[in-house]
Amino acid sequence: MNKTGIANLPLHSGRAPYWLFKRMVALSRAIIELMIIEFGREEFLRRLSDPYWFQSLGCVLGFDWHSSGVTTTVTGALKEALKGMENEFGLFIAGGKAQRAIQTPQEIINYAESGGFDSEPLVYASRLTAKVDNVAVQDGFNLYHHTIFFTSDGHWCVIQQGMNESLSIARRYHWLSFTLKSFVEEPHEAVCCDVKTETLNFTAKESSDLRRASVIVSKEKPEKIIKEIQKISELKLPKRHLITLNDINPQHLYKIFLKTYEKQPENFESLLEIKGLGPKALRAIALTSEIIYGTPIVFKDPAKFSFAHGGKDRTPYPVDRRIYDKTIEVMKKAISYAKIGRMEKISALRRISKIIESPY
Known part of the structure; x- marks a missing residue:
């Protein structure tokens, strides 16, 4: 697939x-x-x-x-x-x-x-x-x-x-x-x-270094991370929509950094497990990792249909209740035959389906 x-x-x-x-x-x-x-x-x-x-x-x-x-x-x-x-x-x-x-x-x-x-x-x-x-x-x-x-x-x-x-x-x-x-x-x-x-994607393959560096940063004492964040706030940040100075407010982040320090996560998966770790805290860790270790932050969206019985809002056409009920009846019969070992009936249904779908 x-x-x-x-x-x-x-x-x-x-x-x-x-x-x-x-x-x-x-x-x-x-x-x-x-x-x-x-x-x-x-x-x-x-x-x-x-x-x-x-x-x-x-x-x-x-x-x-x-x-x-x-x-x-x-x-x-x-x-x-x-x-x-x-x-x-x-x-x-x-x-x-x-x-x-x-x-x-x-x-x-x-x-x-x-x-x-x-x-x-x-x-x-x-x-x-x-x-x-x-x-x-x-x-x-x-x-x-x-x-x-x-x-x-x-x-x-x-x-x-x-x-x-x-x-x-x-x-x-x-x-x-x-x-x-x-x-x-x-x-x-x-x-x-x-x-x-625009997606800050920690799961991208290209984010492997960022994940490792984020774990290292999360193990540091909260005071050290906050000190680095305060240094960053004095610098001019790159123009990004997803990471702003409001996201790395030290007063809001101290408690979660204390949790990560006490937990000492082994890897990024265990870091994510920590209760209370939200998007802003992870963004702050990412930015701190980038400043300290030079790990790049990856912005990559991971993202790269047919009608049968109609639609609930009558689009593209109303649901035909009679045909819908007939479909259920046919399916029930197929199951009944299957249960008593007559799988050839299901095969016949497949063959009929192929005939209906064939353009010839």
Whole structure:
């Protein structure tokens, strides 16, 4: 799979009506069950981590391709569809929008207790993916939605979304455990967008020296870091929109530098884990690292769709409820056949699909 992983979406007003969401849940349940039967849980996670596939899934469920609400509503429908069947499938979904995102760790723990598997690595993945996209990738998008899909075997996929209020655009971030080599260097499964922003990117490959230097600086006594910052404030800073003298106010940063000194982080990942370390503190550390060690600060945005049933806001055309219900019925029949071993029926569905898609 090519690097994709971030999708920028213009904001739309309105929400999915109840009659549509109810059908989305039913169709989602059929899709989840059929995919697990035919491809397995891990492949389902892999598909979710592809923003194009996820967007296409939203289209099938009744959202037009550029609706920003596709993220929250589709993940919500998937979560509702799986309710009560998690242990049967060994597949779980935690998190959601706003307050539900905050409750993610406890949800993971509850699922782990009922399913008899280790929650700690999953809670760590949930927490750190959010911290990376909120703090280490400073692209102007603030996270408001976080969902983690995971299996009882410990595999996971994270889909989260941030909002840029000034641009009125939402950005979605996709992560996948199978391909993750590092939480802090080029960690996303993909990137897909048309709009790029000025981004202070600690996760860029070119930021490796900056990450190392930032860890060294964070281990110093707070007084020493503050002294360097005071020196910097007397100099003329380079013209940058993301780092200003207001960002490195010593009075506001002393407490967090005391925490980093006491923690003595081993690497950049453990530095990010420190509670209270936010974007401004990390920017101050980066600027101090640049002045002391000459490490360059990298400004690089990590960011580099189809209709089926219509759109929730009648764009490009209203959802045809009769056809939507027929789709659910067909999917249910396919699952029923699959469960009794008649996989040839699913193969027939694939063949029919290919015939329909063929231009000849």
